[in-house]
Amino acid sequence: MATEPVLEVVDLRASYGSTPVLRGIDMRIGKGEIVSLIGRNGVGKTTTMRCLIGLLRATSGQIRFQGELITDLPADERARRGIGYIPQGRQVFPRMTVEENLWVSRLVGRGDGRRLTDLVYQHFPILKERRRQSAGTLSGGQQQQLAIGRALVGNPSLMLLDEPSEGIQPSIVQMICEVLRSIRDQLGTTILFVEQNLDTIMEISERCYVADKGSIIAEIGRDQLQTRDAVRQHLLI
């Protein structure tokens, strides 16, 4: 990784009650990189994402975003500084329309919300078509597009995606991968995503962190990512 780090995580630890879940996560991600975080079920991937956005408080360790220490900042402040979050299960606002879901991000985002909304509609034309429809009535794939679009409207420097391919048909996953790559190329957005789907990982990852038992146990570089077996062995349940 040659570029300056957008996200730097040092010995991040977190617990649910008295049960430690993260036991020392270390990551360093440069501007414009697309990096995945992989591992078996229950190794702390989603918890890492929740800690990075600030929905779960770290018990110790450091998170630096664009050089600034954000470990103790609340989630809303991290979002306002440029971290976009697309959670597992999408979590769109179900009783609000597609347009209103995007409107929320536009209100608190950092960029030209109107231009970014147009960009979202350009990448995901189905959202424009259904902009007056309640988000809860969209299909899983459409909700995922909305969740990504909603984060994008906030003009994030870093996007955190938690299992973007979960429960979505392959053609939509393929389209989402293309859009994510395009967002990175157009806006220079850095992307960190948690994933279990081998095809998705190999499709867009440029680098890969492997988590196990709450810490990072390996890093897979660009060259190794070309070999399915190198990745697959870390996903076996």
Next chain:
Amino acid sequence: MFAEIFSIAFQFADVFAFLILAAAGLAIIFGMMGIINMAHGEFITCGIYVTVICVQHGVPLPLAQAIGALSAGLVGIVLERTIIRHLYHRPLDSILATWGISLMVTQGMLIVLGSSWQGIGTPLGSFAVGGYTFSTYRLVLFGAAVGVLIGLYLIYMRTNYGVMARATMQNADMARALGVRTQRMYAISFGLGAALAGLCGALYAPTMTLIPTMGITFIIESFVTVVVGGANVLLGTAPAGILLGVVRTILNAWYGQIAGQIGLLITVIIVIRMLPEGVSGWLSRRGG
């Protein structure tokens, strides 16, 4: 015949106005934050007393009513910042705390202001239809109730605050992760709920005798309307007001006030049994 029909419509409008104005603030606080505000009656009382005191000091009634509503809203924001904010996601604790506030305020007012206070007269006089006489001010109250519903719709559907508040209501964690300052949303919403309770008191101030425990007069109707309407003030409160207004008007007309009150409670029991999430929950599910 027209006079009888008008009389029934007038009574319905009166009951509807009372239910909507009494419940709107409670519905916002419950729907937004899941807080069952047992001090709701005291916010209403605050609106009544401030209005009456202002009028007795020469402030014109409409301005006094606005001051009454704003005072209750301000007290609401202070209470939210100091006590309520520590009790989110602790429903039983919040009930206990707001009940405690209610008791302290009521007893404190009894000590400081005494057991009764001179009221102000009902303005605007009356008008006659057929052989019946009606209070003009009651029509103003109906207009105010409709105005509150329209105002709430516009606030929640057309303003930036409304969109962020609804997002917070539906998924607070996700709203926060998008940058919404949810604590601020809660404070504003609690203040708005308290101000609406104060407005209710301010509007009814000219029609009542003032005693510190008068908030209780509004409490049953408020809770009944919120339970029937459900957590969504936009979808539930107006239909609940119409349903309960019809039930109460019919029973009042046929069997008297006590039957009307019993009818409300029976309606609640039936609605809880058939629509546990209230009218708004049922409408939400139907709408997908």
